[in-house]
Amino acid sequence: MVLLFNPRAVGQGSPNYRIPNSILQIAASIHGCHDYHIVDGNRERDSWSQIKQSLESGSIKYFGVTVMPGPQLKEAIPISKQVKALFPEIIIIWGGYFASNQSEVILSSGYVDFCINGPGDHAFPTLIQCLEQKESFHQIHNLIYKDEKRQIIKTPKENLPDQDKLPDLPYRTLDKFYSIEGYLKRTHLGERTAAYHSSLGCPFKCSFCAVVPIYEARWRGKSAEKIYRDLKFLKEEYGADAVEFHDNNFFVSEQRTVDFCDLIKPEKMHWWGEGRIDTIDRYSDTSLENMRESGCKMIFFGAESGNDDLLANMDKGGRQSGQQILKFARRISRFEIIPEYSFVLGLPANDASEVKRNVQKEIDFIYRVKEANPKTEIIIYVYSPVPTKESALYKQISNAGFKFPQNLDDWLTPAWENFDLRKNPLTPWLTPSIVNLIQDFETVIHSYYPTSTDLRLTRHQRKIMRFVSSWRFRSRVFALPYELKLLQKFWLKYRQPEWEGF
Numbered sequence: 475m476v477l478l479f480n481p482r483a484v485g486q487g488s489p490n491y492r493i494p495n496s497i498l499q500i501a502a503s504i505h506g507c508h509d510y511h512i513v514d515g516n517r518e519r520d521s522w523s524q525i526k527q528s529l530e531s532g533s534i535k536y537f538g539v540t541v542m543p544g545p546q547l548k549e550a551i552p553i554s555k556q557v558k559a560l561f562p563e564i565i566i567i568w569g570g571y572f573a574s575n576q577s578e579v580i581l582s583s584g585y586v587d588f589c590i591n592g593p594g595d596h597a598f599p600t601l602i603q604c605l606e607q608k609e610s611f612h613q614i615h616n617l618i619y620k621d622e623k624r625q626i627i628k629t630p631k632e633n634l635p636d637q638d639k640l641p642d643l644p645y646r647t648l649d650k651f652y653s654i655e656g657y658l659k660r661t662h663l664g665e666r667t668a669a670y671h672s673s674l675g676c677p678f679k680c681s682f683c684a685v686v687p688i689y690e691a692r693w694r695g696k697s698a699e700k701i702y703r704d705l706k707f708l709k710e711e712y713g714a715d716a717v718e719f720h721d722n723n724f725f726v727s728e729q730r731t732v733d734f735c736d737l738i739k740p741e742k743m744h745w746w747g748e749g750r751i752d753t754i755d756r757y758s759d760t761s762l763e764n765m766r767e768s769g770c771k772m773i774f775f776g777a778e779s780g781n782d783d784l785l786a787n788m789d790k791g792g793r794q795s796g797q798q799i800l801k802f803a804r805r806i807s808r809f810e811i812i813p814e815y816s817f818v819l820g821l822p823a824n825d826a827s828e829v830k831r832n833v834q835k836e837i838d839f840i841y842r843v844k845e846a847n848p849k850t851e852i853i854i855y856v857y858s859p860v861p862t863k864e865s866a867l868y869k870q871i872s873n874a875g876f877k878f879p880q881n882l883d884d885w886l887t888p889a890w891e892n893f894d895l896r897k898n899p900l901t902p903w904l905t906p907s908i909v910n911l912i913q914d915f916e917t918v919i920h921s922y923y924p925t926s927t928d929l930r931l932t933r934h935q936r937k938i939m940r941f942v943s944s945w946r947f948r949s950r951v952f953a954l955p956y957e958l959k960l961l962q963k964f965w966l967k968y969r970q971p972e973w974e975g976f
């Protein structure tokens with residue numbers, strides 16, 4: 475029997491968790507072949523007691539954990555360690571973004587036996603089969619492990635599987651452990667918002683992005699018909715009335731998007747997804763109209779920077795440029811789709827004064843974006859490296875002295891946790907004054923333009939936020955905005971997409 479664990483990814487008591495698609499897709503890969511039990515840390519007060527109880531039944535042979543950087547490590551690390559200490563015969567397998575990108579430090583910990591590198595749909599069942607039959611692992615794709623000589627072996631990557639041929643997600647089985655209704659959230663999109671993942675990977679190679687080392691510019695999506703069938707099921711069976719697409723890049727194929735819009739339109743479900751400005755700017759006006767009519771309310775875009783040199787330095791690829799970012803903000807406003815632009819500030823440069831100048835230029839640019847389309851939602855991240863090893867950016871940050879932790883437990887220190895949340899300047903090129911500038915600016919702009927996705931803010935509260943912050947926003951005085959921080963933290967409990975995910 476297999477125990478599948480989704481470590482807590484949101485704060486205790488936070489309602490921001492979603493259907494655990496990563497672990498659910500892994501469950502699908504063994505459904506009907508192996509019995510499994512699911513523990514979702516987002517739905518548990520005490521995950522360890524659930525896990526221990528399940529392990530004490532004596533029937534569990536494999537413990538599979540999905541891990542992304544950040545808060546999930548707080549359960550993934552100590553619980554895996556405890557499982558190995560108390561039940562050394564149980565095989566521990568980690569998958570997900572952290573497992574794929576940090577496999578060396580994970581396998582060196584001594585308590586994780588295998589990492590899955592990218593999609594686990596075939597790798598996971600094949601690994602179990604090989605372990606059961608005591609066969610060698612070398613023919614399993616997407617696997618990272620230590621051989622008898624304690625050498626790390628990375629097996630070749632498989633082609634991305636045909637997404638329509640993957641087994642259906644076992645929602646009904648998940649529902650036996652945790653009610654699906656409990657995962658359908660009240661958001662700005664609807665009363666019962668589902669989370670759905672319709673494609674794997676991304677065809678681009680931005681050098682700061684965690685998707686690139688895993689998918690190497692490959693992308694494969696489910697067909698519009700398959701997406702529609704699944705959403706219709708979630709609607710009819712559990713009452714879903716809106717959907718967030720969690721794909722890295724939902725909009726790669728215009729045809730697929732248009733086909734999906736045609737199918738979903740009669741269902742009257744609002745939806746949201748992530749895309750690229752240059753990709754969607756190539757869409758025709760008719761497609762954009764179709765998207766809005768079908769319920770697309772907002773799209774998240776990695777704008778990253780208004781500076782063309784920095785975009786080139788990030789290998790942003792495609793045709794994205796500062797001018798296009800502004801032009802597109804104007805264009806999409808005609809279709810009443812809200813663009814959510816995320817910017818990455820604090821990239822390395824020759825010296826601190828150049829880093830600061832670049833940050834200042836980004837701030838000026840964000841003002842121009844707001845002039846072009848005031849409804850644009852602005853998300854600000856402090857640059858935290860996950861670069862592809864061969865990229866110029868990786869060489870630059872290594873030369874500047876940046877190093878990831880050399881020990882798995884070190885990822886649990888508060889400094890690295892904040893780094894994962896893209897809030898911490900553990901990077902040597904960021905001085906405290908630059909980080910303050912970024913964070914203070916963020917406080918001011920979010921007060922002047924509170925996000926429309928926060929359902930807790932009343933109109934009255936929004937007006938007060940805007941009024942109190944207007945002198946700072948207009949005169950561009952960002953330093954020490956304590957009055958705004960206080961309002962955001964204690965009174966309005968302002969929702970921050972940067973920290974909270976969705």
Ligand code: B12
Nearest residue numbers: 483495496538539540544569570571593594684722973975
């Ligand atoms: C949903 C989601 C969340 C949810 C929680 C998810 C959960 N597990 O409960 C929430 C919203 C809470 C969240 C939070 C964060 N997230 Co998040 N999240 C995602 C998102 C959008 C979808 C994940 C998903 O469901 N994928 C669908 C499944 C099917 O794909 P998959 O996970 O890749 O799974 C496949 C393989 O990886 C593998 N696999 C995965 N797990 C396992 C386990 C086993 C045992 C095996 C064998 C295989 C395996 O097999 C699967 C099937 O092929 C991803 C981006 C993405 N598109 O994947 C980001 C992503 C994982 N998140 C990311 C980050 C950084 C965060 C944050 C830590 C920071 C932030 N600012 O966003 C926050 C934390 C905030 C907080 N305060 O807690 C990054 C990770 C980047 C990196 N450096 O590695 C990603 C990649 C987004 C991005 N492009 O930057 N997130």
Ligand code: SF4
Nearest residue numbers: 676678679680683722
């Ligand atoms: S377009 Fe987005 S998902 Fe794709 S590589 Fe660039 S940042 Fe990553």
